[in-house]
Amino acid sequence: MASPYKINIPMYEGPLDLLLDLIKKHEMNIHDIQISTITSQYLDYLHKLEQLDVNVSAEFVYMAATLIYIKSKMLLPPDPLAGPEAESSDPRAELVQRLVEHEKFKNAAQLLYQKQQIEENVWSKPDKSLYNDEGTDADLVVSLVDLVKVFQQVLERRKEVSRIDLRHEEFTVAQMIAQLRAQILASEDNTLNLIQFFEACPSRHAMIVAFLAVLEMVKLQAVAIVQEKQFGAILLRKHKMFDMVFDQQGGIRQIDEQYQ
Secondary structure (H helix, E strand, O other), rough: OOOOOOOOOOOOOOHHHHHHHHHHHHOOOOOOOOOOHHHHHHHHHHHHHHOOOOOOHHHHHHHHHHHHHHHHHHHHHOOOOHHHOOOOOOOOOOHHHHHHHHHHHHHHHHHHHHHHHHHHHOOOOOOOHHHHHHHOOOEEEEOHHHHHHHHHHHHHHHHHOOOOOOOOOOHHHHHHHHHHHHHHHHHHEEEHHHHHHHHHOOHHHHHHHHHHHHHHHHHHOOEEEOOOOOOOOEEEEEEEOOHHHHHHOOOOOOOOOOOO
């Protein structure tokens, strides 16, 4: 006999997507998350997956443990022996930073997807003014839409390897930009294989931050995204504004304060 009702629940690419959706549904300020409510809703979602006999990936389990840890820290009374910095620190700060950066990536991807849909239906002469210099004459210019497609493919390959990483390192966009700059300068021809750089990132979170760093460097015209031949490797190449963007110590002159 068929079941009298059917349970349908949304599926998410990762735990950050689920958290952002819960925050949106409860109309919360992303910088002031009601951690108790979000943790309860998050665990309820995982229980529903178990009822439907859906395998829960390691990254969802890791985030559940993180939420419970943050909730427990917020319930504990302040340590009287702790210094003023420890007393003022918010246990949610690290999670909030990850959510903000992930939301920026999702918004950027959505804008580029919309741009792709428009380009597929409207013919226009591409604006290559950002790339017209001596270093890119013989190269094929790669659009940001192509970049998003390739990045999504790399993310999908990383998604196939589900494991709990106890070392879980955090990265900022500024740190990733510094890594990109260093590797470009260290190369013989001031180029960097972008796919290899993404794949070398230790986690999906690090890959998303790396993608945001690439977008920021392209916006600042510090790098150009090119291919030496059609269907060839996608490269980041030192561009005309590279030396003006970075100071002598390698710091970023023009980067938005939100990325620091």
